[in-house]
Amino acid sequence: MSLDEETRAKTALVLGATGGIGGEVTRQLLASGWTVRALTRRPPAEAAQAAGAEGIHWIAGDAMHASDVAAAAEGCAVIVHAVNPPGYRNWAGTVLPMLDNTIAAAIAQRATVVLPGTVYNFGPDAFPVLHEDSPQNPVTRKGAIRAELEKRLRDATMRGARAIVVRAGDFFGPRAGSSWFSQGLVVPGKPVTTIRTPSSRGVGHQWAYLPDVARTMLALLERRDTLPAFCSVNMAGHWDEDGTEMVNAIQRVAARHGQQAAIKPFPWWAMPLIAPFQPTIKELLEMRYLWKTPVRMSNEVLVRTLGTEPHTPLDEAVEHTLAGLGCLPTHVARK
Structure with a gap:
């Protein structure tokens, strides 16, 4: 492999580098010696602060x-597609066009696209345990878009691109951005006095x-030449058996x-009253079924591929998350 080929092999473009998963993947790529480019509509200094990383090559766009x-x-071997419109504004009108732009670039560069996946693209016929080849028959608008994202990526691998989809549950972490953990369970920036639990009893x-999701993506990228052109894997992550383990850990x-801190029910009754004024609440209501129905992911393919799944113990992960949200004393380390 020539020097130019070696450089290209470890050069990635990250779309969404200032967001939760995009930022985490960016920081881990940089720590592993990758050259990372990122599109931004912000001034570079502001974008760098939001991403929490130095060494990114910021490109206006x-x-x-x-x-x-x-x-x-151009010249990238990997495109991390972790971009989403903030606050779910015009989600349906922007998500697919953005992926189409990524696919076109990936085909031109013969690059590998990495996409964070979810459980949304599966319907009741695939519950309660999801496998990589489970049927994708979503019953929500958001789920239909998610299924279409994966379909378009799969089709793109017939035209020269490659794709890795890592499906995982609800994100939490020190820099997870908008998440159920930060929006529903605790209040960022304040000591933990009340913990809200959205789950129905026993679900x-x-x-x-x-950080475990990003480590998984990086490990798969390092092995991308040995993977199928379209590779999808599920993460087991942290399975909360009865809906109490996460709030108890907090x-x-x-x-x-x-x-x-007192544990109290999430005020689902108030959400329909707020939804007309806050698009994010409307999206949360659409996905409420995931708090009423157990949906678990099998990680057999991931373990078979990597040998193990990156996994941080729950209490440690929760501590770093609360520290990152500003809920614990400032001396607590953030990872």
């Missing part, structure tokens, strides 16, 4: 513009610690830092 993505991706729920961690 917009993921909605095909020419911007194509120019930024299990799938969680994924963001309560334990908070108590170790002198915070006594």
